[in-house]
Structures are given as structure tokens and as C-alpha cells.
Amino acid sequence: MGWNKPLPQVTEISAPFWDGLRKHSVRIQQCDKDHWIFFPRTHCPHCGSRSLQWRSVSGAATLYSFTVTRVPTLPEFTDEMPQLLAVVELSEGVHINTTLVGMEAADIRIGQALRPVFDERPGTHVLLRYTAIDSAAPQVLRADSLPGQALAPPAPLARRQISCKDSAAMQSLVSDTFSAWSNQIEVTQASIDQFAALSGDDYWIHTDPAKSRTDSPFGTTIAQGSLVQVLISRLQLPLDYEITGSNNMVNYGSDRLRFANPVPSGCRIHARYRVKAVQAVKSGMQLTMEINIHVVGQERPSVINDLLILYM
Amino acid sequence: MGLRGQAALVGAAQYRPEKYASAPRMFHLEQVADLATQALDDAGLSLSDVDGLITLGPQFHEASMFVPAMASEYLGTRLNFAEVVDLGGASSVGMVWRAAAAIEMGMCDTVVCVIPSRMAPTAPDDDHAAQVMRASRFGGHSTRFGAPEAEMDLPYGHMAQNTGYAMIAQRYAATHGYDAAALARIAVDQRFNACHNPQAMFFGQPITVEDVLASRMVAEPLRMLEIVMPVAGGGAMVLTRADKATHCRHRSVKVTGCGEHVHSKSPTYAADMLATPIGPASRRAFAMAGRTPQDMHMAQIYDCYTITVLLTLEDAGFCRKGEGLEFLRTHDFTFNGNFPMNTHGGQLSFGQTGSAGGMTQVIEAMQQIQGRAGPRQLARHDLAYVSGTGGVMSEQGALILEGA
Numbered sequence: 001m002g003w004n005k006p007l008p009q010v011t012e013i014s015a016p017f018w019d020g021l022r023k024h025s026v027r028i029q030q031c032d033k034d035h036w037i038f039f040p041r042t043h044c045p046h047c048g049s050r051s052l053q054w055r056s057v058s059g060a061a062t063l064y065s066f067t068v069t070r071v072p073t074l075p076e077f078t079d080e081m082p083q084l085l086a087v088v089e090l091s092e093g094v095h096i097n098t099t100l101v102g103m104e105a106a107d108i109r110i111g112q113a114l115r116p117v118f119d120e121r122p123g124t125h126v127l128l129r130y131t132a133i134d135s136a137a138p139q140v141l142r143a144d145s146l147p148g149q150a151l152a153p154p155a156p157l158a159r160r161q162i163s164c165k166d167s168a169a170m171q172s173l174v175s176d177t178f179s180a181w182s183n184q185i186e187v188t189q190a191s192i193d194q195f196a197a198l199s200g201d202d203y204w205i206h207t208d209p210a211k212s213r214t215d216s217p218f219g220t221t222i223a224q225g226s227l228v229q230v231l232i233s234r235l236q237l238p239l240d241y242e243i244t245g246s247n248n249m250v251n252y253g254s255d256r257l258r259f260a261n262p263v264p265s266g267c268r269i270h271a272r273y274r275v276k277a278v279q280a281v282k283s284g285m286q287l288t289m290e291i292n293i294h295v296v297g298q299e300r301p302s303v304i305n306d307l308l309i310l311y312m
Numbered sequence: 313m314g315l316r317g318q319a320a321l322v323g324a325a326q327y328r329p330e331k332y333a334s335a336p337r338m339f340h341l342e343q344v345a346d347l348a349t350q351a352l353d354d355a356g357l358s359l360s361d362v363d364g365l366i367t368l369g370p371q372f373h374e375a376s377m378f379v380p381a382m383a384s385e386y387l388g389t390r391l392n393f394a395e396v397v398d399l400g401g402a403s404s405v406g407m408v409w410r411a412a413a414a415i416e417m418g419m420c421d422t423v424v425c426v427i428p429s430r431m432a433p434t435a436p437d438d439d440h441a442a443q444v445m446r447a448s449r450f451g452g453h454s455t456r457f458g459a460p461e462a463e464m465d466l467p468y469g470h471m472a473q474n475t476g477y478a479m480i481a482q483r484y485a486a487t488h489g490y491d492a493a494a495l496a497r498i499a500v501d502q503r504f505n506a507c508h509n510p511q512a513m514f515f516g517q518p519i520t521v522e523d524v525l526a527s528r529m530v531a532e533p534l535r536m537l538e539i540v541m542p543v544a545g546g547g548a549m550v551l552t553r554a555d556k557a558t559h560c561r562h563r564s565v566k567v568t569g570c571g572e573h574v575h576s577k578s579p580t581y582a583a584d585m586l587a588t589p590i591g592p593a594s595r596r597a598f599a600m601a602g603r604t605p606q607d608m609h610m611a612q613i614y615d616c617y618t619i620t621v622l623l624t625l626e627d628a629g630f631c632r633k634g635e636g637l638e639f640l641r642t643h644d645f646t647f648n649g650n651f652p653m654n655t656h657g658g659q660l661s662f663g664q665t666g667s668a669g670g671m672t673q674v675i676e677a678m679q680q681i682q683g684r685a686g687p688r689q690l691a692r693h694d695l696a697y698v699s700g701t702g703g704v705m706s707e708q709g710a711l712i713l714e715g716a
Contacts, residue, residue, distance in 0.1 A: 006466040009457050039460045039581075065486075065585060067478035068532040073471040074449070085468065085475050085531075087580045095580050097470045105532075110486035127467055219449060299528065 002209060003122040004220035004266060005076045010125075014040040016054045021126040024118045024140065026059035028094060038094035059116035061088035061130060064095055068105045070299060075218040079267040081297025088114055088130050101129045102137025117141055157238050163245040164285045164311035173241055173275040173287070182235040184270045184296055187223045187263050195227040209265070218262055225259030228269065228293055228303050235271040235293070246284065246311035255288060255306040261298065268296040276306060284312035314600035319412035320557040320564035320716060323355025324675045326547030327430065329513040329663025335430050335544030340373040341386040343428030347548035348387060355550045356561030357422060362389045364414055364423030366407045368667055369396030373432040373440075383426075393420040400452065400702025401614055402572070403427065404549070404671035405709035409570035411551040422552040429546040429666035452703060461578060473616065474539065476579050476704030478531035481619040483585045485533065487634075492533060494640040495618040496524035498653075499537050499660050501645035502615065506657025508647065508688040513543060513663030538618040538660070545665025547675060557716070562682045569601030569712030579704050589708040590699055591627035597697075598629070601712035605629040609692040610680055611651070612673035614701040614708075615658040624699050628710065647688040655680060655688050670700040674711070681715040 010018045017040050020027030029037040031044035032051040043050050066086040072078045073085075084100040100108065101117055113133040118126050119141040131137040162169045189209065196202035201224050204211050212221045243249070263269060270293070277288040287309045292301035325347050327335075338346070344367060352358055365380050365387070372379045380394035393414040399406045404427065411423035434441040447455065451472030455462045465471065484490065503519045506512035519537060527536040557564035573589035576582050598604060605628060613624045622636045630651075631639035643651040656662050656676035659669045677696035679685050685693075698711040 005469070006455070006462075008463040008467050011458055011463070014463060039464050065479040065483040067475050067482055067534075069469075069475060069478075070529040070531065071474075073469045073475055073531075074466075077469040080469065083469050085470055085479070087479060087585075097465050097468055097578070097580050099468050110483065122467075125467070129468075214446070217445075217449060 003124070004209060004213070004264070005122075006074075006219075007122055007125050013042055016040070018125060020054075020056065021118060021128055024126075025056050026090075026116055026128065027054050027056050028090070028092065029053065030055050036090075036092035036094050038090075038096055057090065057092055059090070059128075061090045061096075061114045061116070063108065063110050063112050063114055064089040065110055066100065066108055068108075072298075075222070075262060075264050076220040078264045078295050078298065081295065084108065086130060096128065098128055098130050100131060101141065102131045102135045107132070157240045159240060159242040161244050162241050164243050165245050167280065167285075170278045170285055170287070174278055175274050178272040178274045178292065179240070180238045180272065182237050182271045184268045185231065185234050186268050187228065187231070187265065189221060189265045192221065192223050192227060192265055195224055199224070199226065201226065218264060221265040222262040223265065225303065228259070228263050229257065229305060231269065232271060232291055232293060232305070235269070237271060237273050237291070243287070243311055248312045250310040250312065252286070252308040252310045255308055256304065257306075258304040259302070260304055261295070261300050261302045263295055263302045269293055269302065270296055281310070284310055286310050315409070315412050315416060315567055315570060317566040317568040317714065318554045319415035319551050320554050320566045321408065321549060321674070321678045321713065322552050322557050322560040322562065322564055323351050323353075323357065323550040324548060324678055325350030325354055326668070326671065326675055327545045327665070328511050329543040329545045329665050332431060332542075332544045337431050337433045338428075339432050340428040341383060343430055343546050344383050344426050344548075345387055347426050347428065347546055348424045351424065351426075351548035351550045354561070355552070356559070357550060357552065359388060361422045361552070362387070362424050363391055364393035364411060364420035365389060365391050366395040366397060366411055366423060366425045368403060368427045369398045371667060372428075391420070393423060399574075399700070399707045399709065400667065401616060401670045402700035402702040402707045402709045403667055404547075404674050405570075405698060405700030405711050406572060408549065408551065408567060408674055408711055409572070409709070412567040412570070415551060415553055421556060422550065424548055424550055426548040427546055427666075427668035427671055429668040430544045465578065470580075473704055474531045474534060477617045477619055478534045480579055480585050480623070480705065481533050484619065484623070487586060489637060490533065491637045491641070492525060493521050494637050495538065495622060496521045497640060498615070498618045498621050498645060499524050501649065502654045502658040503661045504646045505655050505688055506661035508686075509656050509662065512657040512661055513541070514657065514661045534617060534619070540616050540659045540664035540669070543663040543665055545663065545668050547665070547668045547671040549671065549674060549678070554716070562684065564716040565678045565681045566714045566716055567711060568714050569597035569599070569603065570710065571596030571600070572707075572709040574707040577703055577706050579706075582705075586623065588623050588627045588705045590624050590701065590705075590710060593708050594628035594697075594699070594710040597710040597712050601714070603695065603712055605697065607695055608697045609652070609695045610655060610677065610690055610697070611653045612655070612677045612696060612698045613653055613658075614670055614673060614699045615654055615660050616664065616669075616701060618660070620701055620705070621653075623705070624701070628697065628699065647690055652690050655685065655690065673698050673700070677713050681713060
């Protein structure tokens with residue numbers, strides 16, 4: 001899949017910086033009075049000298065400041081949630097904007113030593129990211145380097161057997177709190193395109209990455225809400241109960257279906273549930289299961305579905 | 313050197329902040345005329361008195377150049393001083409001192425400063441409107457070829473204001489410590505003030521420290537209720553010669569001190585993220601006025617975020633560097649309190665009316681000094697400190713205002 005995030009438009013002035021990264025080398029400018037300069041310019045902002053040289057430096061840095069974002073700064077960064085945005089201070093004193101990789105938010109400390117990571121995933125450019133000096137992250141990120149997280153389903157839970165005829169037991173399932181998360185799956189552009197062919201919903205906002213980059217409010221293609229909704233079938237919810245004693249179980253549809261937030265192409269999703277209500281109806285027992293599908297790392301759900309299940 | 317208090321604020325007008333979706337759409341030229349004439353009425357002056365005009369340059373809907381000429385033509389004025397200001401949230405503070413300086417220099421007698429901030433109507437084939445919508449995705453970040461931030465920030469997802477302010481707050485925490493509850497009380501006290509201002513966006517909606525701390529985390533450590541909500545609005549202010557001001561409808565408000573400081577667009581490239589431009593700007597303003605921070609009867613401090621207020625309190629000299637959290641814990645920022653601040657509710661609770669947001673602070677200072685602040689009127693109301701902040705602590709300005 002193509003890189004769906006903004007990329008640098010390299011200028012004649014900045015080209016040596018980006019060429020350096022392509023060779024896994026950090027290059028910054030120095031003036032003839034020994035001042036270090038970043039970002040690339042044609043003069044020294046400290047002394048005004050116009051005599052500058054490109055120098056290869058180690059790239060070693062300390063963390064100057066950072067933030068952990070809980071709302072994506074742009075929709076196309078939703079797959080990184082939470083983003084670990086950082087300013088690093090190179091040994092030479094210059095500050096550079098970057099993101100931290102291979103680190104957990106809770107372990108990040110201002111002042112800690114960092115090393116560069118060359119990110120080749122964009123394909124056309126190499127981006128300069130950083131990680132802790134002692135991190136296990138590779139020195140070069142390639143397409144298959146991240147994410148390293150297991151996408152495996154959660155271990156099955158011990159399931160309480162509950163008879164659908166036992167009204168009190170059924171009522172005990174109702175809860176205000178959500179379950180643990182399901183397994184994770186990636187919503188790829190290929191699956192969006194397949195769904196477009198199948199359903200006929202081939203609107204460009206889903207299927208045309210080039211047009212979406214320039215014209216969509218999301219800057220990248222997003223999955224059809226109905227696709228994300230049906231992907232619940234591939235998300236294994238960690239159910240801790242099993243309803244017994246029914247002759248037939250029917251998916252009766254939905255009481256409420258909301259496509260609350262977009263799922264940009266390439267994001268991983270997962271789901272969780274709670275039993276919202278249990279009600280005796282003419283044909284048997286009706287259970288309302290609130291299923292929320294989220295982009296991984298996003299607090300707010302992308303799909304909210306109050307699924308009705310009839311036990312007859 | 314500096315201003316001599318021979319120019320005064322005499323009137324103002326502003327639209328009540330409203331959500332963009334429900335606010336009326338008006339052309340910017342139409343808003344300029346509407347706001348300017350309302351502000352002149354407020355002052356007891358008329359269009360024929362106006363010979364100076366300052367407007368916002370960028371984001372002006374009907375033109376990106378020749379804006380003052382177009383606005384003057386629309387208004388029907390003959391200008392001896394015409395200007396645009398491009399200082400983001402510091403624009404209003406920047407307009408006031410430029411107007412005062414032009415008046416004191418003898419360039420002109422009466423200046424209207426105006427920032428339209430309601431959206432304009434769009435036509436079906438409006439390329440400009442489509443471009444604005446596209447660019448708005450990137451907030452204040454330029455995406456143009458050759459812009460360092462387009463090349464060095466956006467590919468990493470560094471975008472807009474929240475994360476820059478969040479990184480300043482994190483750096484503050486690592487250097488001086490952090491007290492989320494103390495910062496939250498800025499928002500709470502300002503909300504109390506807004507609950508006494510029927511014009512405020514959040515009038516009638518009090519909040520508690522617990523509410524702030526329970527609100528959604530946006531970019532650590534900043535939470536939703538510590539971040540302004542951009543809304544539609546707009547405002548205009550009128551300044552005139554001090555001798556002419558005495559014939560105006562309300563008490564004249566002399567501009568006796570001003571300062572401005574601009575360093576870098578992004579805090580990333582500041583030598584020290586915690587040494588903000590409001591420091592040098594405020595020192596100049598106080599020195600020019602011959603006043604100290606402790607002389608002030610009120611502070612109307614640009615508050616895009618709670619952290620902006622904390623750093624302004626320190627760098628403007630209301631307390632020492634690193635002692636801001638203790639200052640927050642020992643002061644009451646309501647209009648009843650021992651440090652009346654953002655008595656209209658601040659932008660956090662009044663509403664951030666786009667680039668006109670900073671004007672709400674200037675107008676509140678003017679109305680307090682004039683004794684027109686209604687239920688939130690201060691007993692001591694002769695001296696005000698006003699700050700303006702653009703970008704991410706990129707460009708800041710300060711004013712000292714004194715009742716005549």
C-alpha cells in the first residue's frame with residue numbers, strides 16, 4: 001500500500017539532508033564560525049554567515065520535549081495512535097521535530113538519550129525517527145518492521161453457562177462496563193476496494209487515494225462505515241458467557257448503528273462489547289449487545305452497534 | 313521614547329461568539345463595515361471621523377492583497393494610515409499599538425481596527441473557498457513548497473497548535489514540576505467569570521476542577537477543557553487622539569505602554585521553549601508606561617491554553633520563573649478574587665473567535681476601565697495589562713491601558 005501521509009517536498013537547499021538520510025546518515029549544516037544549523041538554510045541564523053558546509057554527525061540526541069497524542073493531529077496518522085511526537089536536541093545543540101518509535105509512552109523521559117532510526121517505509125523518502133539508546137528497535141525501519149504487536153485473538157475465557165429461560169441470570173449479564181478488547185485486524189485498501197466492488201459503494205472518498213489526498217477532508221481514503229461494521233465477524237470478542245437452552249438464535253439487526261469516526265485506510269481496528277439490556281419479548285429473550293469498534297489507540301469508537309440477538 | 317498616552321481607545325463592538333455552523337455567513341467587507349460602524353456608534357464617533365484603518369491581512373475573504381484599499385473603498389473612508397497586521401492571536405494587541413503610534417506621530421486622528429471572523433458565503437464554483445477548506449485541514453501550518461514546516465513537521469504529524477503547547481507544558485513539567493489541578497483552576501475561575509457575562513459562549517455552564525481533570529486528554533498533558541474552542545465572531549476597536557477622546561461617549565482608555573516580540577514560528581526552534589516572547593514584550597510595555605506588574609488592577613491574558621496563561625504570568629513578571637504553579641495555587645482569578653484575570657471568561661470560556669479572539673481581551677480591558685462590565689465590574693479598574701499570543705508562543709504582544 002502507498003504511504004498515505006504528507007511527505008517532504010525536497011528543495012535545492014534541503015536536498016543534502018534528505019540524501020543523507022537515504023544513506024542512513026544524519027547531515028546538518030555548520031557555518032564558518034562553527035555554529036550548527038537546523039533546518040537547512042543558505043545563511044547562519046546565529047551570525048549571518050553565508051559560508052555553510054554540510055557535515056555528517058552521529059545523530060545522537062537527547063529528548064528535549066514530547067507529547068503523547070490521544071486525538072490524531074491529522075486523520076492519516078490515526079494508525080500511529082497514540083502518536084509519540086517529540087523534539088530532540090542533537091549533541092550539536094540543534095532541535096529537530098520527529099516521532100519516537102519502539103518506545104512505550106509510559107517509559108519516555110525528557111533528557112533521556114536517543115539514537116536515530118532511519119524509516120524507509122514511505123518508499124520515496126527516508127524519515128528520521130528516534131528511539132531510546134537501549135531500545136530493541138531496529139536502526140532501519142522497513143515495511144515489515146512495524147507494527148511488531150501480535151494480532152492474535154485473546155485467549156478464550158472460561159464461559160459461564162446461562163440458560164435463556166433463567167430471567168434473573170440473563171439480567172445479571174447487563175453491565176455498564178465494556179469487555180476486554182478483541183483481536184486486531186488491519187483495514188487495508190485492498191479490502192476497501194473489494195467491498196466497493198461487492199457493495200457498489202465505490203465513492204472516491206473510499207477508493208481513490210490520489211483524489212482523497214488533495215480533496216478529502218481526511219487527506220486519505222477511509223473505509224466504508226458498513227465495511228467496518230461487518231468486519232465484526234472477524235473480530236473475536238472475549239465472551240465470558242454462553243447462552244444455553246434456546247432452540248434458535250437469531251441476529252435480529254440493530255437498535256442503533258452509528259459511524260461515529262472514520263477509519264482511514266491502513267488502520268488496525270479492534271472491538272469490545274457490553275450487554276446493554278436483556279428483555280423478555282413475545283418470541284423469547286432479546287439481548288442487546290453494544291459493540292464498539294475502535295481504531296487501535298483511539299478512545300472514541302468508529303462504529304457503535306447495538307446488536308439485537310433473539311434467543312427463541 | 314515610546315507612547316505618551318496621547319492616543320486612546322474609545323469604543324468597540326464585537327459579535328457574540330457562535331458556533332461556525334449556526335453563525336450568519338457574511339462577506340468580510342460586510343463585516344468590516346458592520347463592526348466598524350457599530351464600534352464608532354459605541355464611541356460616539358462617525359465614519360467621517362475615520363482616517364486610519366487596520367485590518368487582518370491573511371484570511372481576508374475577498375482579497376489576499378490590497379485589503380485596506382478595498383475595505384476603505386467599501387467603507388467610504390479616506391485614509392491617512394492604512395495597514396494590515398499578520399500576528400495571529402497577537403494581531404489585536406499589535407493593531408492597538410500601531411494605531412496609537414500612528415496617531416501620536418500625527419499620521420492620523422481616528423483609527424478603526426477590525427477583524428472579521430465569521431465565515432463568508434460561498435459560490436458554487438468558488439475555487440478560493442475550496443482552497444481554504446483544504447488548507448484548513450492543516451490549521452496554521454503552511455503546506456507550501458519551501459515552507460520549513462511543510463518539509464520538517466508535517467511528514468511526522470507535527471501539526472497545528474495543540475501538540476506544540478503540549479510539548480511546552482511537558483518541558484515545563486520536567487523543569488519546574490506540574491500541578492494539573494492548579495492549571496485546571498485557570499479554566500474554572502474563568503468559567504465563573506463567563507457565567508457573569510451573558511455574551512460568553514459558555515454563559516450558564518459552570519465547571520469544576522474535577523470536570524477539567526476528567527475531560528478528554530487531547531495531547532498529554534493538555535485536556536479538552538484547557539483548550540479553546542474556535543468559534544465564529546469578530547470585532548472592531550476605535551482609537552482616537554486623547555484630546556478628541558474626551559468628547560467621546562465613554563471614559564477614554566489611554567494606551568501608555570506596548571511591546572512586541574517575535575522569534576520563531578515553531579517552539580521547536582526556540583533556544584529555550586520556556587522563555588516566551590511575552591517576556592521581552594511585557595518588559596518593554598511596563599517600562600514604557602512607568603508601571604510594574606504589581607500596579608495592575610487586572611490582567612487580560614491571552615489564553616488559548618491554560619499553559620499559555622501560566623507562562624505569561626511568569627514571563628510578564630507577575631511572579632518569578634518557576635513559581636507560577638505556586639502563584640496559581642495562591643490566587644483567585646475571578647472578578648471577585650485577589651488577581652482578576654480574563655474577567656470576561658477568557659477565550660477558554662468566552663469563545664475563541666478566530667483571529668479576533670485576542671480582541672476579546674482588549675475589549676474587556678477597555679470596558680472594565682470604562683466601568684461598563686456589568687455584573688463582573690471590578691472596583692479597582694483604572695489599570696490593565698493585556699497580552700496577545702499568536703501561533704505557538706511564536707509572536708506575542710503586551711499593552712498597558714490606563715483610564716483617563
